Amino acid sequence: MISASLIQAAEGDANPLLPNFWEFLVVLLGFLVLLFVVQKWIVPAFEKAYQARTEAIEGGLNEAEKAKAEAEAMKAEYEKNLGDARAEASRMREEARAEGAEIVAEHKEKAAAEAARITEQAQQQIAAERASAAHSLKAEVGSLATQLASRIVGEALEDDTRSQRVVDRFLADLDADQSAQAGQTGAAQ
Amino acid sequence: MDGTLNMVGMGLAGFGAALAIGMIFSAYLNGVARQPEAQRVLQPIAILGFALAEAVFILAIVFAFVL
Amino acid sequence: MATNEGGFQPPTISETHLPEIFPWMAEWGTGFGKNMLMVILSVIVISWFFMWAIRKQSLVPSRTQYLAESGYGFVRHTLGRDILGEKHFRQWIPLLFAVFFFVLVNNIFGAVPGLQLPTFSHAGPAYALALIIWITWIALGFKTHGPKFIKLMTVPSGVPKWLLPLLVVLEFLSNFIIRPLTHSLRLMAVMLAGHIIVMLAGSGVEFLVAQQGGLADYGLGALILVGSIPLYFLELIMMVLQAFVFALLTAIYIQGSIEADAH
Secondary structure, eight states, X not given: OHHHHHHHHXXXXXXXXSOOHHHHXXXXXXXXXXXXXXXXXXXXXXXXXXXXXXXXXXXXXXHHHHHHHHHHHHHHHHHHHHHHHHHHHHHHHHHHHHHHHHHHHHHHHHHHHHHHHHHHHHHHHHHHHHHHHHHHHHHXXXXXXXXXXXXXXXXXXXXXXXXXXXXXXXXXXXXXXXXXXXXXXXXXX | OOOOHHHHHHHHHHHHHHHHHXXXXXXXXXXXXXXXXXXXXXXXXXXXXXXXXXXXXXXHHHHHHHO | OOOSSSSOOOOOGGGGSOOOSBGGGGGGTOOBOHHHHHHHHHHHHHHHHXXXXXXXXXXXXXXXXXXXXXXXXXXXXXXXXXHHHHHHGGGGHHXXXXXXXXXXHHHHGXXXXXXXXXXXXXXHHHHHHHHHXXXXXXXXXXXXXXXXXXXXXXXXXXXXXXXXXXXXHHHHIIIIIIHHHHHHHHHHHHHHHHHHHHHHHHHHHHIIXXXXXXXXXXXXXXXXXXXXXXXXXXXXXXXXXXXXXXHHHHHHHHHHHHTGGGO
C-alpha cells in the first residue's frame, strides 16, 4: 500500500472523476453478465414462485368464496323450505279448521235430523199406542159395560145404596185395572 | 494546511444542496403525512426533485476536480 | 499511510486506488485490481444466492427463500410496480433487480471487513452502470415515441415562445448530459466519502497509537475507534440508501421515457 501511494504520489493526486478504463470495462461486462443471468434464470424462477403463491392464495380465496356461496344458497333454500312448510302448515290448519267446522255442522245437522226422526217416531208411536189404547178401551168398554150390566142385573137391584155400591166397586176395579195396564205399557216402553 | 479554493466552493455548493434536499423531503413528508394515499404519486416526484437538487452539488464536485 | 515527519497527514484520494493484484496487464495502463475482483465476486454472489434460494420454489418458503423473495418483492413492487405502473413494469423487473442488487452488494463490500472497499467509490464502475441505464432509457424513448422523443424531452409544454430557445438548451443539457452524470457521480461521491471517512479514522488511529504513543494519544485513538462505530452504521445506511436511490432513479428515468408525452 505504501509503495502504491508512493507511486501515485509521484504522479500527482489522482482525480476521482477520471475513470479507470479497465474497471469501467469490467463493470460493464460484469453487469451485463449479471443482467443476463437475472433475466434468464432468476426472474422467471421468482415469477413462477410468485405466480404459484398468488394462485394458491387466490385459489383458497375462491374456494372459500365458493363455500360461502354454497352455504348461502343452502341457507336460502332452507329458509324457503321453512317458509313453504310454514305456509303448508297454516294451509293445513285452515283446511282442518274448515273441515272441522264442516264436520261439526254436518253432525249438528245429522243430530238434529236424528232428533227430529226420534221425536217423530216417538210421536208416531205415541199416536199408535193411543190409537191402540183407544181401540182396546173401546172394546173393553163394551165388555165392561155388559159385565157391569150383568152384575147389576145379577145383584138384583134392591135399593139405591146397593146399586150405588156396585157401581162404585166397578169403577174402583176399573181404575185398578187401568192403572195396572198403564204400568205394563210404561215397562214395555 | 494546503489545498485549493475549489474545495471551499464545493463545500458551499454542498450547503445549498443540503438545504434544498432537506426542504424537498420535509415537503414530501408533510404531504404524505396529510394524505398518505398520495405517497405513490409524491414519491417519484420527491426523488426526482432530490436528484435535481443534488445535481447542483454533483456539478460542483465535477467542477471542483476539473477546474 | 501517514508519515511521521511533521505530524499527521490525512490519506488522499489516490490511496483508494489499490495496487494491482495481478499485474499482468499493467503495460496497458492498469492491471487486475481488487476492485475488478470484487465486481466479479458480486456477480457470482448475487447469481448464486438468488438461484440457490429459489431452487425449490416451495409454496411455504424456507428462511433463505423468504429473504430472497422479500428482496425480489421489494424490487418488483416498490421500484417496479409503484413507479412504472401496472402495465409496463413486468419487462423491466430484470433490469431493476440487477441494478439494485449489483449496486447494493458492491456497496456492502465497503462494510465487509477484509474487502472494505465499495466498488463504486471509483468513477469507472459508476460511469459504466449509468451508461448502460442511459442507453437503455434513451433507446426505450425512441422505440416508444420515435424521433418525437427528442422534442418531448427537450421542449417543455406551457412556456412562452420567447423562452423556448433558452429552455430547450437547458432541458437538453439537463436531461441528456447532466442526468447520467449525476446519476453515476451521486453514487460515486457518497461511496467515496464513506470510504474516505473509514480511511481517515483508520489512519488517524494508526497515527495516534502507533506513531505518537502517549497515554493521551492512546485514549484519543480509542475514542476515535468508538466514534467510528456509529459512523460505520451511518455508512451502512448510506450504502443501502444509495443503492435504493440509484435503482429508483433508474425506474423513474425509464418511466419518464415510457410516458414522455404525459407531461
